[in-house]
Every structure is written in structure tokens, then in C-alpha cells.
Amino acid sequence: MTVPAFLNTIEQTGFSIWIRESESVFAYYFILVFHTIGLSLLVGTSALIALRLLGIAPSLPLLPLRQLYRLIWGGLWLNIISGILLLFAYPTKALTNPFFYLKLALVGLAVWVMMSIERRLLGDASDVDPAMLAKARLLAVGSLLLWCGVVGTGRLLAYTSSYILYGKIM
Amino acid sequence: MNFAHLHLLLNHFPIIGTIVGFGLFGASFLGDGRHTDLRRSGLIVFAVTAFVTIPAFVSGIGAQQMLAGDPVVSAVIERHEGAALLTLWVVEITGALAVIGLWQSHVRPQPTRSTLIAILLCSIVSMGLLARTGNTGGDIRHPEVGRGENATVIEGTIGAVVHAFEPTPDKFSEAMVASKWWWAFMMSMHFIGLSLLIAGIGILNLRLIGFAKQLPIEPLHRFFPWALAGLGINVLTGMLAFIGMPEYYTFNAAFWFKLLALMLAGLNVAMFYVLGTFERVKRLGAGEDAPFSAKVIAASSLVLWFAVAISGRYIQLFQETISTDLD
Numbered sequence: 001m002t003v004p005a006f007l008n009t010i011e012q013t014g015f016s017i018w019i020r021e022s023e024s025v026f027a028y029y030f031i032l033v034f035h036t037i038g039l040s041l042l043v044g045t046s047a048l049i050a051l052r053l054l055g056i057a058p059s060l061p062l063l064p065l066r067q068l069y070r071l072i073w074g075g076l077w078l079n080i081i082s083g084i085l086l087l088f089a090y091p092t093k094a095l096t097n098p099f100f101y102l103k104l105a106l107v108g109l110a111v112w113v114m115m116s117i118e119r120r121l122l123g124d125a126s127d128v129d130p131a132m133l134a135k136a137r138l139l140a141v142g143s144l145l146l147w148c149g150v151v152g153t154g155r156l157l158a159y160t161s162s163y164i165l166y167g168k169i170m
Numbered sequence: 171m172n173f174a175h176l177h178l179l180l181n182h183f184p185i186i187g188t189i190v191g192f193g194l195f196g197a198s199f200l201g202d203g204r205h206t207d208l209r210r211s212g213l214i215v216f217a218v219t220a221f222v223t224i225p226a227f228v229s230g231i232g233a234q235q236m237l238a239g240d241p242v243v244s245a246v247i248e249r250h251e252g253a254a255l256l257t258l259w260v261v262e263i264t265g266a267l268a269v270i271g272l273w274q275s276h277v278r279p280q281p282t283r284s285t286l287i288a289i290l291l292c293s294i295v296s297m298g299l300l301a302r303t304g305n306t307g308g309d310i311r312h313p314e315v316g317r318g319e320n321a322t323v324i325e326g327t328i329g330a331v332v333h334a335f336e337p338t339p340d341k342f343s344e345a346m347v348a349s350k351w352w353w354a355f356m357m358s359m360h361f362i363g364l365s366l367l368i369a370g371i372g373i374l375n376l377r378l379i380g381f382a383k384q385l386p387i388e389p390l391h392r393f394f395p396w397a398l399a400g401l402g403i404n405v406l407t408g409m410l411a412f413i414g415m416p417e418y419y420t421f422n423a424a425f426w427f428k429l430l431a432l433m434l435a436g437l438n439v440a441m442f443y444v445l446g447t448f449e450r451v452k453r454l455g456a457g458e459d460a461p462f463s464a465k466v467i468a469a470s471s472l473v474l475w476f477a478v479a480i481s482g483r484y485i486q487l488f489q490e491t492i493s494t495d496l497d
Contacts, residue, residue, distance in 0.1 A: 044368025
């Protein structure tokens, strides 16, 4: 497979080089820190909501859980922005790795599940419908598994790349 | 101060802590066996001991580097390290069981019988293994206690039996780093553990500060065991990673900063319960504001746990930030 040349163009921009090579603590690792904080907010809050739907802490009311979605979407935006910056630093490394696309697909599915939970289960009509309850458990399990998949494939990106930079095979 | 000082400073705490914890815990069964305060104290001491055992264990690698070179000393050190590698897990399991016992005494009148028996057995095994780890450690620079100048490692009968269960340090390290898939799995679990900590402690702290105030405290606190499970996953995967690349972490300033933040975060959690803050906030319902003292503890908890995560992320950048030239 030929690696598209525009990835090289991105890597040679001053900004990309700065993120990668600067010895400042505010460069690459600073962005990674934000990616980690975003992950912990996004996955941690989603896990709490999923566990509640699976029967942990049944006395916790469902409706106010909607407020926690500010953490979920805040974490997601933090990770979209920090993720784009990380992609800017190592575009070839990420885009030539199949796990990168798998991770994005899993993020998309997990976000869809979290939106479904917010819309269908934490809505104003909090009447407990048995059919809904079965769906709640399915969505909760789905959310937990998908987020584990996101974390796992994300971590694999660090160890499974074929290229580190354009033209530089690992 | 160097790593030898640090190791000598820390390495008595696991032994003393386990003995004191055992004394308190064991005494709680005497008489009518209903000394719940004694039992609780014993369990807290076991949990604290398991926490402090982490820096005690990891400081050993730096201390070892200071004595590198002498083949007799190296063999004695390797035996001590093997003993420590076995003891570590039993001490950590004792601490984890003690935390489970403390949680059980929170949600029911007292811990279950099986938890109590498991804690008793593990703490007894801990004491035996700690005695051996202490002895083999003492042999490293106290030749007058045992053998002469040109001694090799000689095991007694009990020592030989225990030694059969002790990992060989180099092989243990190799097993951890042999496969990138295993390493990636451990690191993934480490991030999942972090997320569970946020689910069980982070969100409770945010609620105490005033975020999402419609959530009542007591039901939210039901997720606390999930944070403990996350912490357990992270201590396990973190220690396995350390064993995989001990020098990489030992001479890394970010790693030691992370451990310091972790110890303070643990202290913060202990204060939340021991100072009675939890008792004051647990009945807070929807919309009710937590007292200022609780907000201070919650805010410092958030700062400390994120300090642990952030310094962990900086370990890769801070390679070889502590001099390996220790003279």
C-alpha cells in the first residue's frame, strides 16, 4: 500500500514538528494528558450510568443523571480536540494502522449508545416500562463493552503501528 | 538521601504494620468477640500497610543498583528480591480483603465470616513471608548476623520450601515485557481502572463540590466499591509493569511524583471516612449543599487523583531524570 504524500506534508509543518519534537512539557505529553483526562471523564461517567442501569444503587434517581452528560460531552470534546492534535503530530502512524479506524468506529457506536440512553431512558417520562428495562440492560452492557473496546484499541495504537513517520517503518 | 536510605526508611513499615494489624484484628476475636472498634482498626492498619508496601517494594530496585557488581552480594540480593516478589502480592491481597471487610461492615452489621477467615489466614502468611523478606534483606549488608565473608546463599528447610514458590526476578520481568499484546492489555486495564476510579470517587467528589446537585449522596456512594476495584486493577497492573521494567521506572522523577500523589490520595480517602466527613454528608439529598470542610476534601481528592493520572502520563517523557550514578 502506498502511503499518501499529503501525510508527509502534514508531518513537515512547523506545528506538527513542534508537537512531536519540542522538549517542552506543554507539547506532545501535555496533549496526551488532556486525552487521558477526557477519557476518564467520558468512560468513567458512562460506566457509572451503565452500572446504575444494570442495577447498582437502585435508589439513585435516573432523571438527574442527565446532568452528568455535561461530563460525558465535555470529555468527548476534549478528546476530539486533543485527538486531532495528536493526529497532527503523527498522521502516518495513525492513519496506516487499521486499529485507528476500528477505534473511531467503536467511539461512534459508544457515543450513539450513550445518546440513546439519554434520550430513551433518562427522559421526563420516568414510568418503568418492562420492555424499556430490558433495552436498558442491553444498552448498558453495550456501552461498557464498547468503551472497553475504545480504550483497548486506543492503547494498541501505541504498540502496533507499521510506520512511525512517513517513510519510516517501525 | 539516596535509594538505599529510602528503602531502609520504608521497608520496616510492611512488617510493623502487618504485626500491629494482626494484633488488633486478632484481639477483636477474644472474649465475646464483639470488639468491632478493634476489628475496624486492624482492618484500617492492614489497608494502610498494603498501600505503604508499594513504595517500600519499588524503592528496593534503586537500593540494589547501589550494590551492583559484587557477585556474592548479587546472589543474596536476588534471593531477597524473589522473597519480596512473593510477599508483595500476599500483603496486597491482605489489604484488599481488609478493604472489602471495611466495606462490608459499612453495609451490614459486620464483615462476613468468610472475609474474616480469609483476612486472618492471609495476614498470618504475610507475617511469615515478611519475616523471610526481612531476613534475606538483612543478610545483604549484615554478614555478622549469619554467614562469613565468602558465603553463598544457603537455605534452611523452610526457606527452601518457600523459595520454590518465589519468582525468579529476571524471568518475571521478561514474562511481563515478552509480548506487546500482553503489555497493551495491562495498559488498557490500567486506563479502565482509572475510569472506574472516576466513576466511584471522581463523580462523588464533583457532587460534593456542587456539580449535579440533584444527585443524593448516599446512593452515589454505592459506586465507591467500583472505585476500589479500579484501584485494585491499577495497583496490580502498575506493579506488574514496574516488575517488567524496574530500572525504567526507578530512575524516573514522574514515577516517584506519581507514587507520592497516590499516597496522598490514599490519605485523603482515609481522612474522608476517619474524620467523620462521610457521616456528615451521607444524608444529603437532592439539591442540598455539602459543608465547606467536605468540599475541601472533595476538591483535594480530585486534584490528587488527577495528579496521579497526569504524572503517570509524563513517565515516558521523564525517562532517566534521576541519575543512575549513585555515588
